[in-house]
Amino acid sequence: MTAEFAGQITLDGPSGTGKSSVARDVARAxxxxxxxxxAMYRAATVAVLDAxxxxxxxxxxxxxxxxxxxxxxxxxxxxKVTVDGVDVRERIRGAEVTRAVSPVSAVPAVxxxxxxxxxxxxxxxxxxxxxxxxxxxxxxxxxxLKVYLTASPExxxxxxxxxxxxxxxxxxxxxxxxxxxxxEYDSRRADSPLRPAEDAVIVDSTDMDKRAVVERILDxxxxxxxxxxxx
Numbered sequence: 001m002t003a004e005f006a007g008q009i010t011l012d013g014p015s016g017t018g019k020s021s022v023a024r025d026v027a028r029a030x031x032x033x034x035x036x037x038x039a040m041y042r043a044a045t046v047a048v049l050d051a052x053x054x055x056x057x058x059x060x061x062x063x064x065x066x067x068x069x070x071x072x073x074x075x076x077x078x079x080k081v082t083v084d085g086v087d088v089r090e091r092i093r094g095a096e097v098t099r100a101v102s103p104v105s106a107v108p109a110v111x112x113x114x115x116x117x118x119x120x121x122x123x124x125x126x127x128x129x130x131x132x133x134x135x136x137x138x139x140x141x142x143x144x145l146k147v148y149l150t151a152s153p154e155x156x157x158x159x160x161x162x163x164x165x166x167x168x169x170x171x172x173x174x175x176x177x178x179x180x181x182x183x184e185y186d187s188r189r190a191d192s193p194l195r196p197a198e199d200a201v202i203v204d205s206t207d208m209d210k211r212a213v214v215e216r217i218l219d220x221x222x223x224x225x226x227x228x229x230x231x
Contacts, residue, residue: 156179
């Protein structure tokens with residue numbers, strides 16, 4: 001399947017499931033645009049941290065985000081994330097941003113602002129794969145295909161540890177605990193909680209490698225999928 005595909009694929013799910021790399025590979029295979037909304041929220045978090053405002057001050061957090069020039073590219077072949085003209089691709093994956101991104105993302109005014117920007121970027125593409133946490137439920141409820149990618153916290157921690165080149169068992173266990181805490185935080189937030197859309201296909205990648213996940217989603221994109229089907 002190449003550029004003949006036209007439509008929107010949403011890929012939601014908790015942190016550490018490999019959404020970004022899977023979504024990027026799916027977009028490349030389809031000849032589609034790709035949007036990492038998580039990178040957008042992380043870039044917004046950079047803006048908040050640089051503004052020096054308290055994460056508990058929702059008004060100040062929203063103001064910092066609204067005043068920042070946040071740009072995220074839509075190419076599946078080249079990542080672009082800038083804040084006020086500064087490349088922050090590496091910084092957004094660091095521990096400081098990771099610790100702060102959930103409270104920043106939970107601010108309703110921030111979500112409204114970034115959702116509007118996400119929809120504008122999607123509207124400019126004939127075919128697009130969008131990944132995040134509320135894409136199928138909030139950002140693009142009418143998407144062509146909605147996928148919710150999940151995996152056990154232990155497996156997600158192992159994958160994250162491999163990315164970070166962490167081998168210590170205690171540190172890997174701590175990663176799993178952090179993932180569980182973030183899942184709980186994001187699932188319980190009042191605005192756009194983390195959950196599958198009612199018509200999403202749930203793909204559990206606990207026992208699947210990335211190639212298998214990508215092929216599964218490409219298969220789903222080839223035809224209609226009954227609501228709530230399990231992989």
